[in-house]
Amino acid sequence: MEFSLDDRTAQLSVGELSDFEIGPRESGDGPQGIWRAQLGTHWHQEFRDRVGGENTAALFEVPIAGEIAHRGWRIKLTGRIDQLIPPAQAENEQRIRPAAKLRELKTVLRPLPAAEEELRSEYPAYFAQLSTYLALARLHAPIHPALEASTPVHGELVFIEAGSGLSQGIPVTAADEATFHVQLERLTEFLNLRLRARERLRSLSFRPAFATLRPGQESIHADLEKALENRPLVFFEAPTGFGKTGAILQAALSELKRGRFERLLYLTSKSTGQLQVVRQLTAMTAIDPGAESANSTSVAIWHVRNKREHCVNSEFHCVHDACRYLHDLEARWARSDLARFYLFENTNRSLDALREAGQAAGICPYEITRVALAFNDVWIGDYNYVFAPGNRGLFYDQPGFDPKRTLLVVDEAHNLPARVADAYSHLFSAADAAAAAEDLYRARAYAPLLTAWDHWTHFLHHLRPADSLSPDDEDDARHLLETIAKHSAAVPLDHAELGSRISEMLWQIPAFLTELETDLPRLWWVPRAAELSVTCLDAGAVIGPALRSFGAALLTSATFGPTDVFAASCGLEPPERRPAAMERNERLGALTKRDSRKLFRHLSTGADLLQVEEAREIDRPTIIRAETPWRDGAYDVAVDLRVDTTYQQRSRFYGLTASTIETLCAAAPASGTTRAVAVFFPSYSYAEAIQRTLSDSGSVLRVSLQPRLPDLAAQHAWVEESLVLSDALFLVLGSSFAEGIDVLGGRVSSAMIVGPALPEVNAVQRARLAALSDLGREVAFRRVYQVPGIQKVNQALGRLVRAPGQHARVLLHCRRFADPAYAGLLSKEYQLGQHVENETELAAWLASSQ
Numbered sequence: 093m094e095f096s097l098d099d100r101t102a103q104l105s106v107g108e109l110s111d112f113e114i115g116p117r118e119s120g121d122g123p124q125g126i127w128r129a130q131l132g133t134h135w136h137q138e139f140r141d142r143v144g145g146e147n148t149a150a151l152f153e154v155p156i157a158g159e160i161a162h163r164g165w166r167i168k169l170t171g172r173i174d175q176l177i178p179p180a181q182a183e184n185e186q187r188i189r190p191a192a193k194l195r196e197l198k199t200v201l202r203p204l205p206a207a208e209e210e211l212r213s214e215y216p217a218y219f220a221q222l223s224t225y226l227a228l229a230r231l232h233a234p235i236h237p238a239l240e241a242s243t244p245v246h247g248e249l250v251f252i253e254a255g256s257g258l259s260q261g262i263p264v265t266a267a268d269e270a271t272f273h274v275q276l277e278r279l280t281e282f283l284n285l286r287l288r289a290r291e292r293l294r295s296l297s298f299r300p301a302f303a304t305l306r307p308g309q310e311s312i313h314a315d316l317e318k319a320l321e322n323r324p325l326v327f328f329e330a331p332t333g334f335g336k337t338g339a340i341l342q343a344a345l346s347e348l349k350r351g352r353f354e355r356l357l358y359l360t361s362k363s364t365g366q367l368q369v370v371r372q373l374t375a376m377t378a379i380d381p382g383a384e385s386a387n388s389t390s391v392a393i394w395h396v397r398n399k400r401e402h403c404v405n406s407e408f409h410c411v412h413d414a415c416r417y418l419h420d421l422e423a424r425w426a427r428s429d430l431a432r433f434y435l436f437e438n439t440n441r442s443l444d445a446l447r448e449a450g451q452a453a454g455i456c457p458y459e460i461t462r463v464a465l466a467f468n469d470v471w472i473g474d475y476n477y478v479f480a481p482g483n484r485g486l487f488y489d490q491p492g493f494d495p496k497r498t499l500l501v502v503d504e505a506h507n508l509p510a511r512v513a514d515a516y517s518h519l520f521s522a523a524d525a526a527a528a529a530e531d532l533y534r535a536r537a538y539a540p541l542l543t544a545w546d547h548w549t550h551f552l553h554h555l556r557p558a559d560s561l562s563p564d565d566e567d568d569a570r571h572l573l574e575t576i577a578k579h580s581a582a583v584p585l586d587h588a589e590l591g592s593r594i595s596e597m598l599w600q601i602p603a604f605l606t607e608l609e610t611d612l613p614r615l616w617w618v619p620r621a622a623e624l625s626v627t628c629l630d631a632g633a634v635i636g637p638a639l640r641s642f643g644a645a646l647l648t649s650a651t652f653g654p655t656d657v658f659a660a661s662c663g664l665e666p667p668e669r670r671p672a673a674m675e676r677n678e679r680l681g682a683l684t685k686r687d688s689r690k691l692f693r694h695l696s697t698g699a700d701l702l703q704v705e706e707a708r709e710i711d712r713p714t715i716i717r718a719e720t721p722w723r724d725g726a727y728d729v730a731v732d733l734r735v736d737t738t739y740q741q742r743s744r745f746y747g748l749t750a751s752t753i754e755t756l757c758a759a760a761p762a763s764g765t766t767r768a769v770a771v772f773f774p775s776y777s778y779a780e781a782i783q784r785t786l787s788d789s790g791s792v793l794r795v796s797l798q799p800r801l802p803d804l805a806a807q808h809a810w811v812e813e814s815l816v817l818s819d820a821l822f823l824v825l826g827s828s829f830a831e832g833i834d835v836l837g838g839r840v841s842s843a844m845i846v847g848p849a850l851p852e853v854n855a856v857q858r859a860r861l862a863a864l865s866d867l868g869r870e871v872a873f874r875r876v877y878q879v880p881g882i883q884k885v886n887q888a889l890g891r892l893v894r895a896p897g898q899h900a901r902v903l904l905h906c907r908r909f910a911d912p913a914y915a916g917l918l919s920k921e922y923q924l925g926q927h928v929e930n931e932t933e934l935a936a937w938l939a940s941s942q
């Protein structure tokens with residue numbers, strides 16, 4: 093749907109209007125889209141041939157369009173009716189005035205025939221759709237030269253049972269036709285609420301992010317606004333402690349107020365980051381400056397939590413017959429006062445409030461989120477809602493959501509490529525498939541589906557570890573999954589009886605097959621016996637188009653690492669333009685030779701070429717680096733050349749690593765109430781090995797090894813306690829203790845990094861190396877291993893100094909940190925460390941940096 097609030101016009105398809113709903117909508121049991129669509133196409137063709145054979149005057153896929161005025165809005169509708177039967181061949185020969193018939197075909201998974209009222213209540217949108225076509229046909233008669241303007245038009249909805257092709261026709265009544273007006277009412281109510289939201293944004297008031305500016309913050313607001321004005325893609329790099337969130341929110345709120353965007357999407361990879369954004373935004377926009385919740389802000393904020401967190405059912409199984417919170421949604425919604433969540437901005441929107449309200453109304457609380465989102469100005473949530481194919485429907489199906497009119501912020505964006513690749517990666521195991529087979533047998537599922545599932549389980553069971561699946565095996569796997577998808581869509585399945593485990597798997601398969609149509613580099617491999625992994629090697633091909641579809645996208649990180657590598661992993665051009673002189677003789681502008689050849693086939697004038705070059709240039713991200721003069725000189729770094737922490741060599745140096753930690757702890761100056769040293773390891777097992785070495789040597793050092801705690805509050809408590817009670821905290825690079833917890837900033841005065849955290853060597857990394865082999869082995873190795881390995885070091889160290897006046901002494905404990913290939917990837921603050929070649933030099937460095 094497209095709409096203009098200024099002109100009070102809207103444009104949408106007949107299907108969109110008939111589906112339009114402000115409240116919750118009864119949904120089918122799971123995504124079976126592609127297979128249902130294929131079946132639908134099959135039956136449409138079958139019926140078309142049949143009707144065409146019986147009636148040569150019958151017309152098919154006839155376009156119908158028209159404009160309708162309703163409550164001050166002009167609504168333009170377009171669509172195609174499946175069949176138009178002109179009057180001469182109309183079925184009812186007894187009519188005084190022969191009528192034409194509009195016929196719409198709908199494939200359903202339920203058994204037919206069924207009571208008409210049952211079909212009316214199950215598929216109201218189908219009746220609304222045909223009623224809309226009828227209204228347009230009468231308002232804009234004649235809709236086809238084969239009709240006269242005065243020809244009466246009737247409608248018939250034909251339901252077709254997907255498995256058998258059995259059909260049932262239902263003539264549309266005057267009562268059905270009233271649903272068209274109901275839909276117009278719903279649509280104009282929505283448009284009026286959008287108008288109200290725009291007025292709210294125009295009168296938006298907010299406080300600046302910083303009451304007093306730190307050195308480096310003075311120009312950031314202007315810099316961000318200017319960058320967003322000039323380029324739709326902006327990279328913003330600001331070290332921890334700069335006040336990045338506040339700076340971004342201030343720029344974003346200004347843009348919303350100016351009307352350049354109508355919505356802000358703020359995405360982070362962790363819920364802690366989302367909570368921080370909610371807090372900061374609330375503080376900046378609270379009507380009552382002391383307010384702590386988002387209930388009294390001058391901007392409508394919605395923090396989107398995942399569906400499972402909303403759940404109030406005894407089991408997380410979202411099908412009609414297994415969850416009473418999905419029953420009679422529309423009727424219950426109309427009787428409830430849940431509309432307050434989008435009508436009144438001062439309604440408490442906390443997760444607890446949603447769950448309580450949903451439980452009281454007998455409606456799934458997630459439906460409240462789904463309905464209310466469209467009326468909120470700021471959506472705060474996880475990357476998945478834009479980038480993961482299985483989750484993005486929540487945002488993209490919202491009425492009126494238009495990425496082009498939206499500002500997207502991606503926080504901690506260095507995590508984005510890996511997270512999106514994960515969303516496009518899948519694991520299938522024989523153990524899970526065998527357990528699910530029991531559910532299928534218990535529920536006496538459709539026999540061909542049982543057989544297909546058995547074949548799939550058998551296939552998985554016989555897989556042996558391999559770095560890649562043979563092309564034949566890959567074909568077999570695809571074929572087996574396609575067969576399951578076909579049979580699971582051919583007949584209605586009782587998902588309540590089947591249970592959540594097998595239902596999830598059955599839904600996952602068609603979604604996975606649809607995903608395979610997206611051209612991404614994937615590795616089909618067997619990590620362990622009887623397990624098939626389909627791993628996305630590079631998600632740039634989906635990230636880039638998604639980012640470019642927004643009015644503007646601001647990607648932010650404390651450290652991006654090499655920006656050309658980061659841009660490439662997001663499917664974007666490198667942010668800095670290379671000097672034109674380097675390429676002038678070889679290329680046309682900045683286009684590759686191949687692109688240039690392609691272009692010459694289509695373009696003939698210099699102006700055309702310039703236009704293309706400008707479009708390409710505008711696609712190139714711009715980068716802003718925050719100034720933080722207070723970090724200059726805040727790190728005192730040394731590189732320990734005595735050790736080699738590579739996987740093959742590290743055990744030779746366990747004793748030296750352990751004794752170096754003891755030395756560092758002995759020399760650590762107090763920082764506040766603590767003298768604890770933070771020691772970062774590339775892996776948990778490495779940290780455990782050094783802990784054992786210390787213990788075996790009789791060391792009295794009090795070491796706290798990072799526990800496996802999923803809960804952030806518990807992680808915080810552990811860090812606080814360990815800072816007081818331990819001499820050394822052993823932390824793992826890349827974990828939330830190293831990247832998600834900020835309490836170490838200013839609390840530890842000394843830290844040691846035990847080697848870069850290079851990714852584990854496995855089939856996936858080898859495949860990534862092979863995919864980049866065109867660039868040469870050195871460049872490929874840098875991208876696949878060195879960049880992510882040093883990125884984790886930069887992330888961990890960046891958090892040790894978070895404010896002016898803080899200092900940290902850092903020992904980079906591996907000779908690789910002196911190798912230019914690694915050193916060049918370190919953030920500039922850690923690059924020029926003093927080299928330590930023996931114990932004496934270590935002691936001297938420690939003494940000099942007291």
Ligand code: SF4
Pocket residue numbers: 399400402403404405407408409410411415416417418456457458
């Ligand atoms: S209450 Fe729980 S099980 Fe029911 S629909 Fe909502 S999330 Fe699903």
